[in-house]
Amino acid sequence: MTADITATVPPFAPTRRTDLCAEPPPPPRPDGQDRYTISEVAAWTGLSAHTLRWYERIGLMPHVDRSHTGQRRFTNRDLDWLTFVGKLRLTGMPVADMVRYAELARAGAGTFEERRALLEDTRRNVRDRIAELQDTLAVLDRKIDYYGCALGAPERD
Amino acid sequence: MTADITATVPPFAPTRRTDLCAEPPPPPRPDGQDRYTISEVAAWTGLSAHTLRWYERIGLMPHVDRSHTGQRRFTNRDLDWLTFVGKLRLTGMPVADMVRYAELARAGAGTFEERRALLEDTRRNVRDRIAELQDTLAVLDRKIDYYGCALGAPERD
DNA sequence: CGCTTGCCTGGAGTGCGCTCCAAGGTTCTA
């Protein structure tokens, strides 16, 4: 087992399943007829159908449309939202906070200020994380160099 | 509750507790007399004593020294190791993989190649994550701008 | 000498983000 760092962070929208049976639909349906089944959305986002249903249950999705028999029919709008949620997820934002943002978004234009503040917090955090990671990168570079020209240096790890 | 993104990623070594009762000891003990109690190490790393003991139990620490009565006495070496582990943790590497690395380190010089490969994998992953985060940053910038000059644009979220 | 504080152990508990199950209805393909 090698260090598969991203194993716990499943692929999301940007991935668009380029692997087996690649059929990535960036402008997925031609026109206004945008009604996707849950498995289509799952394939497109890389999330499982379970997770999509769970997102809806916890309030992270803005009330998904249903067919006349009760099956979910996602729209391009929903896809856009999921793409954005995927970005937030990459930042490490807890789901509870994403739900909070989703609530604000559903509440309408009156919550612009609060939403902006939330995103600005998030942006600060993302910048901090990038800085941390670059720091970490420097440490890794140093250590890999050390292994490269294995001197009897004061390292032992 | 605002979006405290790093809430699930507790502070680690670089932090060095600059808050209340600040007493950050970068070169903590003057000389060879480096024997820290678990609570000193906890304060210095930002990890809990529980977590330090747990790290040792699972093999993430290389056998910590004990006092004559069985209490742990950490050395500067241990502090260096914990700092490095903190870096790995920031990358999102699963604990199991860090343990694997620790085992290799304990096994001696014969595992240099494998350790280097592991760190190179990790480095690739860190680079990818930085790229993702920069992508996310661009999305956040765009959205914050949108809130800034709130036009009736095609956004709704 | 008693009291407080800190440390020890094994094992149980917690919170998060999914992930899966069972039992049943629906839709598509041959």
Next chain:
DNA sequence: TAGAACCTTGGAGCGCACTCCAGGCAAGCG
């Protein structure tokens, strides 16, 4: 029209990384 493949629900289960608990030993202080 049969059968496979897909969808529905509430609720239970899981893996990770801690986090805490009970019960007990040890050290320092007035």
